[in-house]
Amino acid sequence: MLPCRMLVVGLLYCCIKAGVKTTKQALFPAASRLKRGAAAVDNLTFHNSLNDVNLLFEILLAGTHFETSGEFLVHDAELASLRKTRNLEVICEEIIPRNLTDIITLISNLSNHAGHLHPEDFERTLLTLVFTAQQMVNGNKQQREMWAESFVSLYKAIKQDLTGEN
Numbered sequence: 001m002l003p004c005r006m007l008v009v010g011l012l013y014c015c016i017k018a019g020v021k022t023t024k025q026a027l028f029p030a031a032s033r034l035k036r037g038a039a040a041v042d043n044l045t046f047h048n049s050l051n052d053v054n055l056l057f058e059i060l061l062a063g064t065h066f067e068t069s070g071e072f073l074v075h076d077a078e079l080a081s082l083r084k085t086r087n088l089e090v091i092c093e094e095i096i097p098r099n100l101t102d103i104i105t106l107i108s109n110l111s112n113h114a115g116h117l118h119p120e121d122f123e124r125t126l127l128t129l130v131f132t133a134q135q136m137v138n139g140n141k142q143q144r145e146m147w148a149e150s151f152v153s154l155y156k157a158i159k160q161d162l163t164g165e166n
């Protein structure tokens, strides 16, 4: 549950730092592809308030799973039925990178990123972290090690964004 707690702490910080000057870059290319398409999503950021952060916390505690088919499952039926949860599903299914190649590109782009992350990019990086956390426990030993390295790199990028330190 450590990644989960870390995630929530991070997100809470993220809300508090609204107002910090941020720079937006195309860190998640899938998102711009999606915006150009006629996706039935009004708003591609999940968290806009502290209530959303609480909801995300509940969803993660209740359990989620990234299926290999690409689907993102929210185990609790009641939480899964919320309209807001649909936004989260789209982000997890369509926007965040879900293979090592793309995640390594993201990590390298994050390390070249100047200034604070845009809240939208911050949120997506956190959700990518949740995905790598899940992958760390699957697969063979060598794969697990590669996912663990990605997890640590993403965590460092998030920490650096929050604290400004390495």
Ligand SMILES: *[C@@H]1O[C@H](CO)[C@@H](O)[C@H](O)[C@H]1NC(C)=O
Binding pocket: 025, 026, 027, 105, 108, 109, 112
């Ligand atoms: C991310 O990195 C890739 C290759 O490392 C590069 O082609 C791409 O332009 C970078 N994107 C951004 C937004 O920096």
Ligand SMILES: *[C@@H]1O[C@H](CO)[C@@H](O)[C@H](O)[C@H]1NC(C)=O
Binding pocket: 042, 043, 044, 045, 048
């Ligand atoms: C998403 O919705 C929130 C309020 O619910 C709003 O503040 C924000 O500007 C919206 N973002 C976009 C990209 O429409």
Ligand SMILES: *[C@@H]1O[C@H](CO)[C@@H](O)[C@H](O)[C@H]1NC(C)=O
Binding pocket: 098, 099, 101, 102
């Ligand atoms: C990783 O995922 C992206 C986007 O879904 C896809 O374009 C790319 O071909 C995938 N790469 C590998 C190595 O599977």
